[in-house]
Amino acid sequence: MKQDIILAGVGGQGILSIATVIGAAALEQGLYLKQAEVHGMSQRGGDVQSHLRLSSEPIYSDLIPRGGASLIVSMEPMEALRYVPWLAPDGWIVTGITPLVNIPDYPDPEKVMAALHQFPHVVALDADAIAKGLNNPRGANMVLLGAMSTGLDILEPEHLREGIRRIFARKGEAVVEANLKAFDAGAAQHLEEA
Amino acid sequence: MLGDEAVALGALHAGLSGVYAYPGTPSTEITEYIQLHPLTRERNVHCTWSANEKTAMEAALGMSYAGKRALVCFKHVGLNVAADPFMGSAMTGANGGLVIASCDDPSMHSSQNEQDSRFYGAFAMMPVFEPSSQAEAYAMTRAAFDYSEKRGIPVLMRMTTRMSHSRAVVENGENIREQNSLHYPENQRQWVTLPVNARVRNRQLIKDYAQFEEDAAASPFNKLTDGKDRSLGIIACGIAYNYLMENFPDGCPYPVLKLSQYPFPRKLAEQLASWCKTILVMEEGQPMVEERLKGVYPSGITIKGRLDGSLPRDGELSPEAAREALGLPANKRFPASDVVAPRPPALCQGCGHRDFYTALNQVLKDYPGARVFGDIGCYTLGWMPPFNSLHTCVEMGASLTMAQGAAFSGTWPAVAVIGDSTFTHSGMTGLLDAVNDRADVTLCISDNLTTGMTGGQDSAGTGRIEAICEGLGVPKEHIRTIVPLPKNYPDMEKVIREEIEYHGVSVIVCRRECIQTLRRHAAKK
Numbered sequence: 001m002k003q004d005i006i007l008a009g010v011g012g013q014g015i016l017s018i019a020t021v022i023g024a025a026a027l028e029q030g031l032y033l034k035q036a037e038v039h040g041m042s043q044r045g046g047d048v049q050s051h052l053r054l055s056s057e058p059i060y061s062d063l064i065p066r067g068g069a070s071l072i073v074s075m076e077p078m079e080a081l082r083y084v085p086w087l088a089p090d091g092w093i094v095t096g097i098t099p100l101v102n103i104p105d106y107p108d109p110e111k112v113m114a115a116l117h118q119f120p121h122v123v124a125l126d127a128d129a130i131a132k133g134l135n136n137p138r139g140a141n142m143v144l145l146g147a148m149s150t151g152l153d154i155l156e157p158e159h160l161r162e163g164i165r166r167i168f169a170r171k172g173e174a175v176v177e178a179n180l181k182a183f184d185a186g187a188a189q190h191l192e193e194a
Numbered sequence: 195m196l197g198d199e200a201v202a203l204g205a206l207h208a209g210l211s212g213v214y215a216y217p218g219t220p221s222t223e224i225t226e227y228i229q230l231h232p233l234t235r236e237r238n239v240h241c242t243w244s245a246n247e248k249t250a251m252e253a254a255l256g257m258s259y260a261g262k263r264a265l266v267c268f269k270h271v272g273l274n275v276a277a278d279p280f281m282g283s284a285m286t287g288a289n290g291g292l293v294i295a296s297c298d299d300p301s302m303h304s305s306q307n308e309q310d311s312r313f314y315g316a317f318a319m320m321p322v323f324e325p326s327s328q329a330e331a332y333a334m335t336r337a338a339f340d341y342s343e344k345r346g347i348p349v350l351m352r353m354t355t356r357m358s359h360s361r362a363v364v365e366n367g368e369n370i371r372e373q374n375s376l377h378y379p380e381n382q383r384q385w386v387t388l389p390v391n392a393r394v395r396n397r398q399l400i401k402d403y404a405q406f407e408e409d410a411a412a413s414p415f416n417k418l419t420d421g422k423d424r425s426l427g428i429i430a431c432g433i434a435y436n437y438l439m440e441n442f443p444d445g446c447p448y449p450v451l452k453l454s455q456y457p458f459p460r461k462l463a464e465q466l467a468s469w470c471k472t473i474l475v476m477e478e479g480q481p482m483v484e485e486r487l488k489g490v491y492p493s494g495i496t497i498k499g500r501l502d503g504s505l506p507r508d509g510e511l512s513p514e515a516a517r518e519a520l521g522l523p524a525n526k527r528f529p530a531s532d533v534v535a536p537r538p539p540a541l542c543q544g545c546g547h548r549d550f551y552t553a554l555n556q557v558l559k560d561y562p563g564a565r566v567f568g569d570i571g572c573y574t575l576g577w578m579p580p581f582n583s584l585h586t587c588v589e590m591g592a593s594l595t596m597a598q599g600a601a602f603s604g605t606w607p608a609v610a611v612i613g614d615s616t617f618t619h620s621g622m623t624g625l626l627d628a629v630n631d632r633a634d635v636t637l638c639i640s641d642n643l644t645t646g647m648t649g650g651q652d653s654a655g656t657g658r659i660e661a662i663c664e665g666l667g668v669p670k671e672h673i674r675t676i677v678p679l680p681k682n683y684p685d686m687e688k689v690i691r692e693e694i695e696y697h698g699v700s701v702i703v704c705r706r707e708c709i710q711t712l713r714r715h716a717a718k719k
Binding site: 010011023027032033034035036037038039043044045046047051057059060061062063064065066067068078079081082084085086087089102103104105106107111112115119 | 196219220222223303304356357359360361362363433435436437438439440443512513514517524525526527528529530531533534535536537538539540541542572575579647649
């Protein structure tokens with residue numbers, strides 16, 4: 001069993017935290033894992049992505065082949081679209097819908113959403129609004145992790161929750177609880193959409 | 195852990211006494227991991243940043259001379275800066291184990307070129323290790339220290355972006371080795387490279403290099419395996435091996451030479467050619483092995499790779515590039531969306547470089563002949579809209595020296611822009627030249643009190659920039675300090691204008707803390 005995931009966003013949006021939680025959960029389950037990250041110049045507000053590969057068998061390539069990702073998870077709608085060449089024909093896109101506009105030629109958001117909805121399996125949710133509603137505006141990434149968790153067949157949700165506890169433990173119990181709430185809200189959202 | 199972290203841990207477990215490094219993507223995390231590791235404190239391992247790659251390489255060579263194990267880390271272009279002591283270290287040889295980790299950046303994710311460090315290994319007649327996985331990065335780093343001491347030669351550890359910045363599980367921690375004690379080389383003559391000694395040593399090194407090749411042929415990290423289909427033979431170097439095997443989950447049908455230790459073991463390549471008439475070379479970076487093979491193989495053997503177009507001539511490899519070269523059908527995939535706009539990196543909101551460029555642009559509106567010579571760092575992004583402030587950017591330290599040459603040629607105003615860390619890395623010697631030349635240049639040091647681009651490492655001259663400039667001979671009244679903030683624009687513009695109008699060397703230190711490190715410091719409080 002294997003699952004290849006592209007995590008996408010803009011530098012500073014917290015996609016590496018999603019990857020870290022999934023990584024902790026994968027280790028907990030004894031899975032093989034490879035995770036390619038982007039460091040350096042692109043982190044300055046540019047597009048960033050992480051290739052995350054989980055498998056019960058040894059993994060060779062650090063990069064996911066184009067057409068091979070079962071999931072694209074993006075904090076931002078245009079960034080989700082950027083990686084569609086990596087999406088498997090039956091793959092899912094889980095994305096936040098709030099555009100992050102830090103470039104002058106950002107396309108019309110309606111066009112972006114229309115292009116996204118041409119793909120067969122899309123879960124689009126307002127992760128930012130949900131996180132704000134929970135008084136945890138920085139928890140949008142955990143909302144998204146929750147939303148993707150139901151499509152993440154290879155991992156048990158309880159291991160993901162354990163991953164959140166472990167990764168955020170040093171920031172205190174309140175942060176852990178807030179992020180678990182964000183995770184649950186995202187998971188509930190996915191069920192509604194799907 | 196990251197591949198970089200695997201190298202760091204491998205070095206610590208090999209009994210490391212010091213890491214010497216200058217930050218540079220994708221190598222930075224090696225040193226950062228060592229800085230935070232408990233063993234570092236316990237064993238008093240040296241781990242502070244060096245002023246540049248050359249000083250790092252030299253300090254590490256000194257540690258090796260004293261019998262202890264030293265690691266040097268930098269990005270591929272850092273090896274250019276360190277090239278002099280690097281080449282020299284092959285002549286002195288190593289006493290304590292000496293490993294140089296040079297991290298290449300094919301596809302130039304965060305670099306100005308794609309150079310392949312393996313060429314430096316062959317150039318210096320030094321063994322090169324190139325791991326194919328994070329687990330191998332750990333094991334090979336440990337092996338590299340042992341090998342360095344066994345053969346009395348530094349070892350170049352070549353990494354590439356995807357190896358450095360990808361995570362995987364690494365089993366580790368068996369037989370953690372003690373550090374070496376102080377002991378000096380038996381052959382003292384070798385460490386004084388006067389021609390009379392160097393000639394002797396050079397002949398010995400040539401002999402040793404043949405031995406290194408024998409060792410590479412017998413290395414457990416190089417593996418020749420036969421396959422049931424001999425219509426194609428494959429040489430897969432470093433992580434290219436992963437892109438190959440990714441396409442054959444049930445095992446590769448072709449004979450494969452997995453290559454992770456150099457000098458290039460001709461014996462294994464000849465064995466492969468005795469089985470196969472067509473050889474595909476897969477290597478990350480430049481076609482080094484592919485070029486070498488032309489001198490190894492008899493005519494009648496077809497060599498495929500980056501040179502004949504079987505693989506892309508530039509950029510990093512990928513599973514799909516490998517797939518195409520292997521003649522396998524492409525995966526079904528969606529086409530790229532035409533709605534997507536590029537999102538290049540940009541200076542952070544609130545960054546002091548932004549305010550500096552705003553003021554500089556305002557002043558230079560009145561000087562149509564102005565040319566602005568840039569340097570390497572976050573502030574290179576000032577070339578992009580909305581600033582469009584820079585005319586050049588070449589390598590670390592080139593801003594002021596290029597401005598000096600242009601000024602002599604008639605450019606006025608000739609303005610140089612450099613960051614504080616790049617200034618102490620390799621701008622100071624250029625400033626001395628400019629002072630001695632009485633060059634008509636204006637040097638702007640955009641000082642954010644850190645090495646920003648690589649994530650906020652200590653900068654070697656923090657707190658002493660003005661004193662350094664004064665010491666190098668810049669007149670005190672032409673060393674001006676400004677604080678880049680919107681409310682200071684009128685003052686900033688006045689100072690910039692005055693120093694442009696001064697026909698000599700002037701320095702404007704434009705100082706405000708990096709917004710990223712400021713946030714981190716605030717969070718700590």
